[in-house]
Amino acid sequence: MLANPNIWRVVTLLSSLLFAAPAMAQEPMSPTSTQRAYNDRGVQHMFDGEFDQAASNFRSSLALGESNIALLNYGRALFKLKRCHEAQAAFARVPDAPYVEAPSPTELATVLDRFSQEWSASCTGKLTLECPDEGAMIRLDDGTPFQCHASPIPVMPGIHTVTVVAWDESFDVAVESEPAMLSLQRSLDEPPVLEDTKQPADLEASDTRYAQRGRRGTVPLVGLAVAAAGVTALGTSLALELAWVAPAFDAYRAAETPAEWDATREVARNRQRTNRILLFSGLGVTALGATLFVLPRKSDDSVAVQFGISGPTSVSATVTW
Numbered sequence: 001m002l003a004n005p006n007i008w009r010v011v012t013l014l015s016s017l018l019f020a021a022p023a024m025a026q027e028p029m030s031p032t033s034t035q036r037a038y039n040d041r042g043v044q045h046m047f048d049g050e051f052d053q054a055a056s057n058f059r060s061s062l063a064l065g066e067s068n069i070a071l072l073n074y075g076r077a078l079f080k081l082k083r084c085h086e087a088q089a090a091f092a093r094v095p096d097a098p099y100v101e102a103p104s105p106t107e108l109a110t111v112l113d114r115f116s117q118e119w120s121a122s123c124t125g126k127l128t129l130e131c132p133d134e135g136a137m138i139r140l141d142d143g144t145p146f147q148c149h150a151s152p153i154p155v156m157p158g159i160h161t162v163t164v165v166a167w168d169e170s171f172d173v174a175v176e177s178e179p180a181m182l183s184l185q186r187s188l189d190e191p192p193v194l195e196d197t198k199q200p201a202d203l204e205a206s207d208t209r210y211a212q213r214g215r216r217g218t219v220p221l222v223g224l225a226v227a228a229a230g231v232t233a234l235g236t237s238l239a240l241e242l243a244w245v246a247p248a249f250d251a252y253r254a255a256e257t258p259a260e261w262d263a264t265r266e267v268a269r270n271r272q273r274t275n276r277i278l279l280f281s282g283l284g285v286t287a288l289g290a291t292l293f294v295l296p297r298k299s300d301d302s303v304a305v306q307f308g309i310s311g312p313t314s315v316s317a318t319v320t321w
Contacts, residue, residue, distance in 0.1 A: 029098040031070075035061045037256065039070050042077065044258075051080040060253075068097040068108055076115055083143045084123035084154040091116055125175035126152040127160065130183040137165040138184075152179060220293050227289025233282030237275055245271045 031039070042057035058074035061067075075090030094112055099105050129138065131148035138148045140155070145165050155175050163170045164184055173182045248268035255261045 028101040029065070029067055031061075031067055031100065032064065033256075035064050035067070035070070038064075039073065041261065042073055046073070046077060046080070051077050055081060066093075066097045068094050068099045068105065069103070071097050072108060072112055072115070079115070079119055079122075081142075082156045083141065084119065084156060085140070086143055087119060088123070088154060091119065122156055123154040124177045125155040125157045126179040127155050127162075127173065127175050128152050128179065128181045129162065130181065130185055132164060132167075132184045136184070139163040139165055148184070223289045223291070223293030225289070226292055227286050230282045230284070230286030230289055233278055233285060237279040237282055240271075240275050240278065245275050248272075 038057045038061035042054040045054035045057060055077040058070055058077055061070045062074060071090050071094045075087045078087035078090060129148055136148045137145045139145045141161055157176050159172055159174050161170050161172055162182055171182060173180060248271050252264040252268045255264050
């Protein structure tokens with residue numbers, strides 16, 4: 001333990017100089033107006049506690065060109081989202097990233113040191129994965145998929161969800177301050193062998209049932225018509241997404257002032273909600289049509305089904321058979 005406080009000041013100064021030395025060897029970078037706009041939006045989302053949106057904006061800024069300030073902000077947003085291993089990777093890239101003129105690399109080093117200390121105090125859990133196979137892609141909680149590896153992954157203590165992307169299968173694991181391990185190996189059991197126990201009487205009943213299904217009359221045609229309406233709604237939704245919703249989001253991304261951001265964001269969100277109603281309605285109607293097509297009915301049954309689609313285009317009908 002160092003008792004002399006002056007020694008601590010010397011250590012801090014040396015750390016700052018070591019951080020700043022690689023950056024000072026090159027000219028400061030000048031972010032474009034679009035990069036600055038994405039970064040500023042991300043900062044505003046951070047102030048509002050909207051960390052998902054903040055991370056998305058910082059990521060968009062970095063996609064146009066790396067800078068130390070955008071990487072630092074991105075790592076901070078990931079930390080707030082409890083994505084410890086991704087935040088650690090972002091913080092590690094800050095010292096070698098192209099630097100902006102203000103804040104200076106030395107000032108940024110002080111902030112990075114503070115953020116890293118908070119990260120170390122919170123991300124105390126370590127999770128080791130037993131990978132299913134080489135090259136398998138894994139997603140931890142709601143984070144970005146990454147290639148599975150055997151190195152310990154820093155996480156915050158608590159319950160975490162690990163998803164094997166190729167299987168679309170998730171596993172929950174509790175991680176405390178002590179290291180934890182999760183095996184993602186799965187055993188593929190042989191399918192059971194089914195004996196053919198069907199008797200002649202069963203075969204006769206089965207034949208009769210399929211004969212009745214073949215005599216359903218207009219029900220399959222009605223099912224096809226309903227499914228076609230659903231598919232039409234889905235196609236309309238796709239066309240609106242490209243021609244109506246996407247331009248609204250493009251206008252939002254191109255906004256230059258906070259007032260423009262708020263106005264264009266509201267327009268984009270309203271259009272997206274309207275189009276989602278049409279999309280999910282189309283899915284429901286398509287599923288209903290498929291059900292009508294394959295569902296067997298007795299000749300003396302009478303069933304009425306009413307359905308509708310609300311949104312930019314509206315369809316409603318009542319089917320009785």
